[in-house]
Amino acid sequence: MPEILWLIIGLAVGVIAGVIVIRAINNSRQQNAQREADALIQEARKQADTLKKEAEVEAKDQALKLRQSIEAEKSERLKEARAAEERLNSRENSLDHRSDSLDAREHQLSSMQGQLDRRNRDLQDSERKLDQRRQSLDARFEEVNQRLEEVAGMTSDQAKTELLDNLRDEVTHESAAIIRDAEARTKAEADKTAREILSIAIQRVAADHTAEMTVSTIHIPSDDLKGRIIGREGRNIRSFEQLTGTNLIIDDTPECVTISCFDPVRREIGRVTMENLIADGRIHPARIEEMYKKAQRLVNQKVQEAGEQATFDTGMHDLHPELVRTLGRLRYRTSYGQNVLNHSLEVAYLAGVIASELGLDPTTAKRAGLLHDIGKAVDHEVDGSHAVIGADLARRFGEKPEIVHAIEAHHNDVEPNSVLDVIVQASDAVSAARPGARKETLDAYVKRLEKLEEIANAHKGVERTYAIQAGREVRVMVQPEVVDEAATKVLAHDIAQQIENEMQYPGQVKVVVIRESRAVDIAK
Template sequence: MPVEITAIIAVVCVACGAGIGFAIMKLRANGAAQRAQAEAQSLVEDAKRQAETFKREAKLEAKDEAMRLKQEMQAEQKERMKEVRKAEDRLDQRERLLDKRDETLNQRDDKLNDREHQISSLQGQLDRRSRDLEEAQREVGYKLEKVAGMTPEEAKRELLDSLKDQVAHESAAIIRDAEAQAKAEADKKARSILSLAIQRVAADHTAETTVSTIHIPSDDLKGRIIGREGRNIRSFEQLTGTNLIIDDTPECVTISCFDPVRREIGRVTMENLVADGRIHPARIEEMFGKAESLVNQRVQEAGEQAAFDTGIHDLHPEIIHTLGRLRYRTSFGQNVLNHSLEVAYLASVMASELGLDPIPAKRAGLLHDLGKAVDHEVEGSHAVIGADLARRFGEKPEIVHAIEAHHNDVEPESVLAVLVQAADAVSAARPGARKETLDAYVKRLEKLEEIANSYNGVERTYAIQAGREVRVMVEPDKVDEASTTVLAHDIAQRIENELQYPGQVKVVVIRESRAIGIAK
């Protein structure tokens, strides 16, 4: 019995243990499932996050790729636009060349037409002279018949006298025609040579005055420049031979002198003193010596460079030094050294066009204003002073004469002198080459308007473009269309006869009718 009970208890215990184990296993399985589900959920969420990350990265990469492609497209488009512009420029150049060729052909046609008219007029003159000769022959025959009772000697004298008068008359007519034609051809050739020389030669122009302004770091430095009781400024002015102006103008001092080389030496001296900061009489003297050496070296280099640029290598050293001083000399705001180089080039070009030796013309043009380097030291005109300098240093007589005659101090007696005169006038009269004073400028504009306003029918006049153009407004009821051309010509002729001006003045006559209505 106890054994059975024990077995039953054992069975029950086994069953309970199995139930408990099953329950524990089930609980463990549920926990594992829950953990697995949580892990799966976590993996899904991680996958979603990674997917979002990949999506964003893909979008960014796509945007970067799109931006790169856009930039490449823009760069390619710019390159294409450059090519298009280059093609357009080439087309414009070709169009301009075609226009020039067309203009040249038109000019040739005009010349041919002029030649045809001349030939026609000459043919008409020949026909008239043939008829006059036949009539003269008939008249001579009539006179011979009339004087048949004369002796042979008397008839011969009568015939010779009549033929002499007729031949003299015809010779005078032929000479007048030849002179007129030669003058026209000469004017045309001169204009062609001048225009060609101007086109081939262009020089820069600078505008300078008789003062130099020097910037200083602060106004406190002005007191040091003046020095105790003015000893520094007195020492500076005595050494440099210039006037030092110290006024209320902020942060600058002014150096004034009629001698451009002395003014340049003073400017360099003052700039070195300001940069050094030590200003006293001994230092001023030291800086003056250095500045004088530097400026003299620059003067020498400028003269040598001018001689080298023009290809003239046998000039006297004193002439080269004097020529270099023109670097700091101005005339009406035009740098005289640049002007001399331009005159040399213009004269040589015109001499070449005339079939002459361009070397003497270039030499005379380079030296024509040599006297301006020392005209403040020697009495007389710069042309005479320059001729004396050139004569003293061994220049040839024709060069000396061209220098002396370029402003008609003496009458020009050679083609070389006339060429230098013409080149000097062209260089000085070029627009923008020289300045004129304000008073002369205003008076010239007022005179232009006064001349135009003096004609009947002129309503008002405007001088524009610095006096290069005059616009004339006329009253339409007093001046008709045909009269505008005559009026423009008359005003231009009067301006040409009464005024002196560089270049050309264009006269534009404007006739305008207006009808005005007002709606209320």
């Protein structure tokens, strides 16, 4: 009995202890779970803060990129707006220019209309006078017919035949006089209109002129360098001349050498090659060949750029590339000291202005003017005149027949048969005849002065003649006992007309006739 009691008590104590232990374990587990939960919550909060900060940074980056994109787009739109504004301003200026040109054309047309009205009135007056004359002649015819029948005893048919013959002669004479007067008035008006058009073209196309030489003179630092340029036994100068195709002239002229060549592009390549060799200081055949290739590339690039610039300046954007390159070669070509590329540009501008004044297509005229001397770029390589060579080039590369014919006819190699041909001829003459545009050789200059004096001396009563101011003025001394005051004006006119008919010269030649009488006595 006591054992059972102790067993019960032990069981009760064990149960109580188990309950206590289980509670303790549960409490410990709850505390651990609470700590783990707190740690997880803390970790989640840290991650949330990190994600929040990253989101804020990313949002700021996106906002910055968006702002930069907006600023760039804003700047681009501002540029587009400015460009559009510039285009509008340019178009407005162009419209203003066209408006002024149209106003001038309208004024000119109104003036021409007034001239036509005056001519119509003159023609109507002439017709009225002719009607009156015809009526008077009819009356005279009737009167003469009656008198012939009464006095001469002639038949009506015979009298009519004689009267018609007399009348035909008289009317033919008067008609010829009227036609001569009309032709004279028409020629005077045409000359006046032509002078106005040419003066407008010359005023609108004013260009500077600089005479150019056909040889290139290169400065060297010292005369000691001439020996290095020649090289041992002349190997350097031979190599240079063989590569460049030029003649290198080394003489006693201090500190300079001269390059001469009939091909202007070769001469420019030689000049650039020599300048590079002098600057480098190393002169031997291998270095000469290296510098030559470098200069060749540079000059060819300049030729291409010159052709493209010329086409851009004149608005000719559809020229064949080979024509553009050939046109660029004219940059190094001269004619009587005048640069041929500048001359071609000036002729293009003049032809465009003249064509506009005449109501024709200025683009076609500018194209023909730009290409009229293109044959001079290759005239040393092909036989024939530069006009024919240029026409063949233009025909080969697809230019229109009227352009080809204008090129070929600008020096009368073929007969001009269109207004465009005449426009190109006139523009070429104006550009070449500007004072200072071209430079004469000494022989041609002396011959021109001698011809001026010879023409004046051939007239009766001329005592002495002096050509002054480079042939732009001729002063004629006459014998006062042979030529009186009235005859001096006639003599000046005759000499001027003869010079105009027999000579070619730039600008104008002023003829001054001087008649002087002196009375001399000596007091003894």
